[in-house]
Amino acid sequence: MKPRNLINITDFTPKDIEAILSLAEKIIKSPEDFSHSCDGKILGTLFFEPSTRTRLSFESAMNRLGGSVIGISESGSSSTTKGESLGDTIHTVSHYTDIIAMRHPLEGSATLASQHAEVPLINAGDGGHQHPTQTLTDLLTIHQTKHDLDNHVIGLCGDLKFGRTVHSLITAMSAYPNNRFILISPEELQVPDYVKHFLDSKNIAYEEVERIEEVIDRLDILYMTRVQRERFFNEADYVRLKDSYILDNEKLKNAKEDLAILHPLPRVNEIQPEVDDDPRAVYFDQVGYGVIVRMSLILSLLGMGEL
Amino acid sequence: MKPRNLINITDFTPKDIEAILSLAEKIIKSPEDFSHSCDGKILGTLFFEPSTRTRLSFESAMNRLGGSVIGISESGSSSTTKGESLGDTIHTVSHYTDIIAMRHPLEGSATLASQHAEVPLINAGDGGHQHPTQTLTDLLTIHQTKHDLDNHVIGLCGDLKFGRTVHSLITAMSAYPNNRFILISPEELQVPDYVKHFLDSKNIAYEEVERIEEVIDRLDILYMTRVQRERFFNEADYVRLKDSYILDNEKLKNAKEDLAILHPLPRVNEIQPEVDDDPRAVYFDQVGYGVIVRMSLILSLLGMGEL
Amino acid sequence: MKPRNLINITDFTPKDIEAILSLAEKIIKSPEDFSHSCDGKILGTLFFEPSTRTRLSFESAMNRLGGSVIGISESGSSSTTKGESLGDTIHTVSHYTDIIAMRHPLEGSATLASQHAEVPLINAGDGGHQHPTQTLTDLLTIHQTKHDLDNHVIGLCGDLKFGRTVHSLITAMSAYPNNRFILISPEELQVPDYVKHFLDSKNIAYEEVERIEEVIDRLDILYMTRVQRERFFNEADYVRLKDSYILDNEKLKNAKEDLAILHPLPRVNEIQPEVDDDPRAVYFDQVGYGVIVRMSLILSLLGMGEL
Numbered sequence: 047m048k049p050r051n052l053i054n055i056t057d058f059t060p061k062d063i064e065a066i067l068s069l070a071e072k073i074i075k076s077p078e079d080f081s082h083s084c085d086g087k088i089l090g091t092l093f094f095e096p097s098t099r100t101r102l103s104f105e106s107a108m109n110r111l112g113g114s115v116i117g118i119s120e121s122g123s124s125s126t127t128k129g130e131s132l133g134d135t136i137h138t139v140s141h142y143t144d145i146i147a148m149r150h151p152l153e154g155s156a157t158l159a160s161q162h163a164e165v166p167l168i169n170a171g172d173g174g175h176q177h178p179t180q181t182l183t184d185l186l187t188i189h190q191t192k193h194d195l196d197n198h199v200i201g202l203c204g205d206l207k208f209g210r211t212v213h214s215l216i217t218a219m220s221a222y223p224n225n226r227f228i229l230i231s232p233e234e235l236q237v238p239d240y241v242k243h244f245l246d247s248k249n250i251a252y253e254e255v256e257r258i259e260e261v262i263d264r265l266d267i268l269y270m271t272r273v274q275r276e277r278f279f280n281e282a283d284y285v286r287l288k289d290s291y292i293l294d295n296e297k298l299k300n301a302k303e304d305l306a307i308l309h310p311l312p313r314v315n316e317i318q319p320e321v322d323d324d325p326r327a328v329y330f331d332q333v334g335y336g337v338i339v340r341m342s343l344i345l346s347l348l349g350m351g352e353l
Numbered sequence: 354m355k356p357r358n359l360i361n362i363t364d365f366t367p368k369d370i371e372a373i374l375s376l377a378e379k380i381i382k383s384p385e386d387f388s389h390s391c392d393g394k395i396l397g398t399l400f401f402e403p404s405t406r407t408r409l410s411f412e413s414a415m416n417r418l419g420g421s422v423i424g425i426s427e428s429g430s431s432s433t434t435k436g437e438s439l440g441d442t443i444h445t446v447s448h449y450t451d452i453i454a455m456r457h458p459l460e461g462s463a464t465l466a467s468q469h470a471e472v473p474l475i476n477a478g479d480g481g482h483q484h485p486t487q488t489l490t491d492l493l494t495i496h497q498t499k500h501d502l503d504n505h506v507i508g509l510c511g512d513l514k515f516g517r518t519v520h521s522l523i524t525a526m527s528a529y530p531n532n533r534f535i536l537i538s539p540e541e542l543q544v545p546d547y548v549k550h551f552l553d554s555k556n557i558a559y560e561e562v563e564r565i566e567e568v569i570d571r572l573d574i575l576y577m578t579r580v581q582r583e584r585f586f587n588e589a590d591y592v593r594l595k596d597s598y599i600l601d602n603e604k605l606k607n608a609k610e611d612l613a614i615l616h617p618l619p620r621v622n623e624i625q626p627e628v629d630d631d632p633r634a635v636y637f638d639q640v641g642y643g644v645i646v647r648m649s650l651i652l653s654l655l656g657m658g659e660l
Numbered sequence: 661m662k663p664r665n666l667i668n669i670t671d672f673t674p675k676d677i678e679a680i681l682s683l684a685e686k687i688i689k690s691p692e693d694f695s696h697s698c699d700g701k702i703l704g705t706l707f708f709e710p711s712t713r714t715r716l717s718f719e720s721a722m723n724r725l726g727g728s729v730i731g732i733s734e735s736g737s738s739s740t741t742k743g744e745s746l747g748d749t750i751h752t753v754s755h756y757t758d759i760i761a762m763r764h765p766l767e768g769s770a771t772l773a774s775q776h777a778e779v780p781l782i783n784a785g786d787g788g789h790q791h792p793t794q795t796l797t798d799l800l801t802i803h804q805t806k807h808d809l810d811n812h813v814i815g816l817c818g819d820l821k822f823g824r825t826v827h828s829l830i831t832a833m834s835a836y837p838n839n840r841f842i843l844i845s846p847e848e849l850q851v852p853d854y855v856k857h858f859l860d861s862k863n864i865a866y867e868e869v870e871r872i873e874e875v876i877d878r879l880d881i882l883y884m885t886r887v888q889r890e891r892f893f894n895e896a897d898y899v900r901l902k903d904s905y906i907l908d909n910e911k912l913k914n915a916k917e918d919l920a921i922l923h924p925l926p927r928v929n930e931i932q933p934e935v936d937d938d939p940r941a942v943y944f945d946q947v948g949y950g951v952i953v954r955m956s957l958i959l960s961l962l963g964m965g966e967l
Binding site: 088116129133137143 | 716720889926947951
Binding site: 313 | 395445
């Protein structure tokens with residue numbers, strides 16, 4: 047039997063996700079019940095592309111479960127520089143570890159890697175493609191903050207064209223009844239057509255607007271994203287657009303009292319620091335939920351969850 | 354309540370320092386009593402500037418307490434390269450860890466970081482400014498070697514201008530009665546005026562001399578420092594001065610039998626290897642005390658000490 | 661008493677090796693009996709030259725024993741860049757750890773380091789010289805696969821001139837009765853004269869051939885090696901020779917049914933991936949045995965084995 051992996055958030059059925067979130071809630075309630083669950087287990091963190099935040103979140107999760115972590119955090123120190131194939135590297139690391147979290151700059155690399163892994167493999171980001179543990183983090187944050195995953199008006203703001211977390215969140219939240227999406231972006235950075243086709247095919251309501259102010263009063267959830275310099279084709283476009291979608295206290299005046307403001311972080315200036323003290327800002331709580339949901343995922347893939 | 358931090362050695366009162374040293378002595382006597390004190394706890398080591406020695410000392414300390422360690426050891430792999438503020442990075446890492454040790458090239462960065470940390474933060478060096486755990490290490494070494502912290506003639510030798518550990522040690526030892534300082538350095542590398550003003554204001558005796566040989570017979574403690582190439586403005590000055598203050602067996606002939614020779618390490622050639630076998634050389638014992646005092650500090654800041 | 665080290669495979673007598681392999685077999689049979697053997701112990705991994713595979717293998721071994729790991733994985737982040745001697749670095753790290761595994765690009769560095777270490781030191785590779793834990797890995801793999809270490813026809817194929825693992829394996833297997841060696845390589849990459857003199861002096865049978873096909877049907881063990889680009893003096897030679905010794909299913913048609921194919925990995929293309937599914941391919945099992953034998957070695961050097 048091949049081990050279970052998480053490559054793409056769509057690998058998980060809504061029932062799978064429910065199991066992950068349900069176990070996460072148990073961990074939140076009694077973390078001490080899980081502090082030795084992974085005693086003697088080893089997580090391998092293979093980061094062929096740097097991502098401090100994601101790597102530390104996985105490491106924290108495994109340590110909180112009593113397990114240990116080994117890994118690489120830069121491609122330069124890997125055997126792949128000696129001409130080894132990614133498959134061989136993964137096959138080898140399978141013998142050192144009980145579960146692997148891999149980040150790699152090439153799209154599709156996680157799928158390839160999972161074919162050579164002899165332990166469960168988690169995709170911690172492959173190129174612009176997929177980053178499913180961020181989506182699980184977002185779902186847990188929404189669930190903990192709003193108490194359910196349905197009947198929400200969800201605003202997504204910023205770079206909706208290249209932001210993989212946005213696409214995954216739309217897909218994931220579309221599985222729950224009566225969610226509606228408001229897509230807030232400059233024309234140049236609208237969601238790709240395949241996302242719109244997906245929403246149309248499911249008969250899910252969405253609208254596209256250009257300014258936060260137009261819609262802020264209707265939102266239950268506002269998911270801000272960073273305008274990533276590295277996604278732009280030229281510097282001039284980046285400079286022109288990067289400050290267009292900045293959230294501040296002024297823009298929040300007309301927002302609902304129970305709005306939840308999320309952000310995958312890191313941010314540059316798309317949310318002003320003054321917003322941090324607003325009780326509706328949950329993006330730093332989101333960081334903590336990211337650790338919890340990875341604990342739940344590790345347990346589940348190792349067969350100690352409810353998956 | 355904000356967590357307790359250690360940014361500057363002056364954050365600690367003499368009573369605080371006594372509590373740290375007292376717990377350190379208990380650890381030395383029965384290390385096994387503390388080998389599970391930090392089970393399930395995570396230390397974050399954020400080294401935005403490389404410092405193998407300090408980082409490994411903290412990691413060893415946390416592992417000896419049963420805790421685990423996650424971190425970064427180079428600025429290049431951090432989210433700060435994506436434009437994130439230091440405050441956001443620290444706020445985020447607070448959610449991954451129970452206590453943070455940070456080293457950063459900019460003066461004042463540790464104070465800034467502590468304002469965003471939600472867990473205790475230890476300054477593991479910020480620019481040329483402060484390195485308080487080195488001072489705690491020095492104090493524990495003196496206390497263990499000389500059995501008390503007062504009534505000592507303390508020679509400080511080498512680069513006294515740029516050496517932050519020297520300034521901190523003078524400040525710290527000035528709090529105990531009847532210590533006197535002999536400052537041994539070339540004129541160009543004398544202690545800064547503010548240190549002399551501090552000593553004058555406290556009526557503490559000190560003298561400045563140019564040669565070790567003049568004073569070696571009067572010293573109870575000799576604190577050697579490295580002539581750091583990176584502190585010099587030009588290479589010619591470095592070459593001219595670097596060998597001026599080299600300790601060897603010849604110079605030690607007139608020293609007291611119970612002299613204690615300390616050095617913060619690493620050394621280049623300012624102490625000849627032949628001195629290593631002299632029982633008065635305690636600079637490698639000092640390395641061991643550095644681990645112990647960090648164990649004591651971690652426990653204390655986590656509320657498990659006597660602070 | 662100086663601690664016991666492993667610098668050169670010849671430091672170990674056949675009786676020592678038997679003790680290491682015997683403990684390794686106990687670990688294979690009941691890993692859970694050893695999962696807390698190193699609780700509270702720290703392994704220092706000092707990799708002054710990158711080697712992901714070897715480093716991760718050591719880290720996995722220590723974690724599987726319940727111990728923790730601290731270390732450096734690149735020379736750039738070490739104090740040696742500040743002019744510190746290797747001896748001082750090792751002396752210092754001795755105070756942070758209970759056992760050290762060191763890899764260094766200079767031949768002889770491990771011997772030097774062991775003179776300054778105050779804890780057991782394992783040579784994890786020093787230049788082109790020695791890599792004794794690879795040899796222990798090879799011996800355990802042969803012992804587990806063939807059930808004994810004597811009476812084998814052992815083919816060694818590829819770069820036999822620069823490949824240190826080959827020289828060590830020949831030395832080690834020569835200690836057991838009735839082993840014979842078939843050395844398969846291009847003329848330019850034959851084993852050095854000192855190896856032939858060693859075999860002659862021990863009256864051990866060997867022959868040198870140029871093509872795998874000539875001898876494949878006679879082999880009990882086939883040890884493939886990588887043609888390392890970095891060992892060649894010029895690119896033209898590398899390109900001409902690198903594909904000469906590629907193992908594939910075609911070449912294996914005449915091989916014995918109980919042939920064991922080993923490779924120290926990483927491979928480039930000297931073994932075609934189609935061979936991986938052949939039950940005679942044990943090179944990935946070899947990776948797992950590498951972890952086990954390092955567990956045995958760590959326990960033994962810490963005085964918890966049968967050494």
